[in-house]
Amino acid sequence: MQFANVLRKKRKELHLTQQQLADKLHVTRQTLSRWENNLSYPNLDTLVNLSEFLAVPLDILLKGDGNLMVNKISQDVRDKNKYKRYLLIVLGIIVLLFLWLSILGYGRAMQNEWIDRFNPFLRSSIWLCGTP
Structure with a gap:
Protein backbone atom coordinates (compact mmCIF):
# COMPACT_ATOMS: atom_id res chain seq x y z
CA MET A 1 0.00 0.00 0.00
CA GLN A 2 1.26 3.49 -0.80
CA PHE A 3 2.32 5.94 1.89
CA ALA A 4 -0.70 8.19 1.22
CA ASN A 5 -3.16 5.32 1.61
CA VAL A 6 -1.51 4.04 4.81
CA LEU A 7 -1.53 7.54 6.28
CA ARG A 8 -5.19 8.18 5.42
CA LYS A 9 -6.28 4.72 6.65
CA LYS A 10 -4.46 4.99 10.01
CA ARG A 11 -5.69 8.55 10.56
CA LYS A 12 -9.29 7.44 10.01
CA GLU A 13 -8.82 4.37 12.24
CA LEU A 14 -7.74 6.69 15.05
CA HIS A 15 -10.78 8.91 14.33
CA LEU A 16 -8.63 11.98 13.73
CA THR A 17 -9.29 14.82 11.36
CA GLN A 18 -6.52 16.12 9.16
CA GLN A 19 -6.32 19.22 11.35
CA GLN A 20 -5.96 17.18 14.56
CA LEU A 21 -3.17 15.04 13.13
CA ALA A 22 -1.47 18.07 11.60
CA ASP A 23 -1.52 19.81 14.98
CA LYS A 24 0.11 16.77 16.63
CA LEU A 25 2.84 16.74 13.97
CA HIS A 26 3.30 20.55 14.01
CA VAL A 27 2.46 20.94 10.32
CA THR A 28 -0.40 22.61 8.51
CA ARG A 29 -3.56 20.81 7.49
CA GLN A 30 -2.72 21.61 3.86
CA THR A 31 0.64 19.86 4.22
CA LEU A 32 -1.03 16.76 5.60
CA SER A 33 -3.55 16.88 2.77
CA ARG A 34 -0.72 17.00 0.21
CA TRP A 35 0.84 13.92 1.85
CA GLU A 36 -2.48 12.05 1.69
CA ASN A 37 -2.91 12.97 -1.98
CA ASN A 38 0.65 11.96 -2.98
CA LEU A 39 1.54 15.54 -3.92
CA SER A 40 4.48 15.76 -1.50
CA TYR A 41 6.21 13.78 1.22
CA PRO A 42 7.28 14.55 4.79
CA ASN A 43 10.91 15.04 5.68
CA LEU A 44 12.62 12.23 7.55
CA ASP A 45 12.21 13.76 11.02
CA THR A 46 8.48 14.20 10.52
CA LEU A 47 8.24 10.73 9.03
CA VAL A 48 9.72 9.23 12.20
CA ASN A 49 7.29 11.25 14.37
CA LEU A 50 4.42 10.16 12.16
CA SER A 51 5.47 6.52 12.46
CA GLU A 52 5.60 6.76 16.26
CA PHE A 53 2.29 8.61 16.58
CA LEU A 54 0.37 6.29 14.26
CA ALA A 55 2.15 3.19 15.64
CA VAL A 56 3.09 2.14 12.12
CA PRO A 57 6.60 0.81 11.51
CA LEU A 58 8.73 2.87 9.15
CA ASP A 59 9.07 -0.21 6.92
CA ILE A 60 5.36 -0.12 6.16
CA LEU A 61 5.40 3.62 5.52
CA LEU A 62 8.50 3.50 3.33
CA LYS A 63 8.26 0.16 1.56
CA GLY A 64 4.65 -0.02 0.52
CA ASP A 65 3.72 -1.46 -2.87
CA GLY A 66 4.57 1.06 -5.57
CA ASN A 67 5.66 3.58 -2.97
CA LEU A 68 7.47 6.43 -4.64
CA MET A 69 8.46 8.17 -1.42
CA VAL A 70 11.73 6.27 -0.97
CA ASN A 71 12.70 7.05 -4.56
Missing part, protein backbone atom coordinates in the same frame (compact mmCIF):
# COMPACT_ATOMS: atom_id res chain seq x y z
CA LYS A 72 11.74 10.71 -4.09
CA ILE A 73 13.78 11.07 -0.89
CA SER A 74 16.76 9.33 -2.52
CA GLN A 75 16.51 11.59 -5.56
CA ASP A 76 16.38 14.66 -3.31
CA VAL A 77 19.57 13.56 -1.55
CA ARG A 78 21.31 12.93 -4.90
CA ASP A 79 20.20 16.31 -6.21
CA LYS A 80 21.48 18.02 -3.09
CA ASN A 81 24.89 16.40 -3.54
CA LYS A 82 24.92 17.35 -7.23
CA TYR A 83 24.12 21.01 -6.49
CA LYS A 84 26.71 21.07 -3.72
CA ARG A 85 29.34 19.84 -6.20
CA TYR A 86 28.33 22.51 -8.73
CA LEU A 87 28.52 25.18 -6.06
CA LEU A 88 32.04 24.11 -5.09
CA ILE A 89 33.15 24.20 -8.73
CA VAL A 90 31.73 27.70 -9.24
CA LEU A 91 33.30 28.94 -5.99
CA GLY A 92 36.65 27.45 -7.04
CA ILE A 93 36.49 29.29 -10.36
CA ILE A 94 35.63 32.56 -8.62
CA VAL A 95 38.54 32.15 -6.17
CA LEU A 96 40.97 31.40 -9.01
CA LEU A 97 39.72 34.41 -10.99
CA PHE A 98 40.09 36.67 -7.95
CA LEU A 99 43.60 35.33 -7.31
CA TRP A 100 44.60 35.88 -10.95
CA LEU A 101 43.27 39.45 -10.95
CA SER A 102 45.02 40.15 -7.63
CA ILE A 103 48.35 38.99 -9.02
CA LEU A 104 47.89 41.13 -12.13
CA GLY A 105 46.97 44.14 -9.97
CA TYR A 106 50.00 43.58 -7.79
CA GLY A 107 52.25 43.34 -10.85
CA ARG A 108 50.86 46.59 -12.24
CA ALA A 109 51.14 48.41 -8.89
CA MET A 110 54.74 47.30 -8.35
CA GLN A 111 55.54 47.67 -12.05
CA ASN A 112 56.78 44.13 -12.11
CA GLU A 113 57.76 43.52 -15.70
CA TRP A 114 57.57 39.73 -15.42
CA ILE A 115 53.94 39.81 -14.20
CA ASP A 116 52.99 42.62 -16.60
CA ARG A 117 54.06 40.42 -19.50
CA PHE A 118 51.06 38.16 -18.80
CA ASN A 119 48.57 40.96 -18.16
CA PRO A 120 46.03 40.98 -21.00
CA PHE A 121 44.60 44.31 -19.82
CA LEU A 122 47.76 46.31 -20.57
CA ARG A 123 48.21 47.83 -23.96
CA SER A 124 51.23 46.74 -25.75
CA SER A 125 52.70 49.23 -28.14
CA ILE A 126 55.52 48.86 -30.57
CA TRP A 127 57.92 51.75 -30.86
CA LEU A 128 59.05 52.27 -34.41
CA CYS A 129 61.69 54.83 -35.21
CA GLY A 130 61.35 56.45 -31.80
CA THR A 131 57.65 57.35 -32.16
CA PRO A 132 54.91 55.77 -30.11
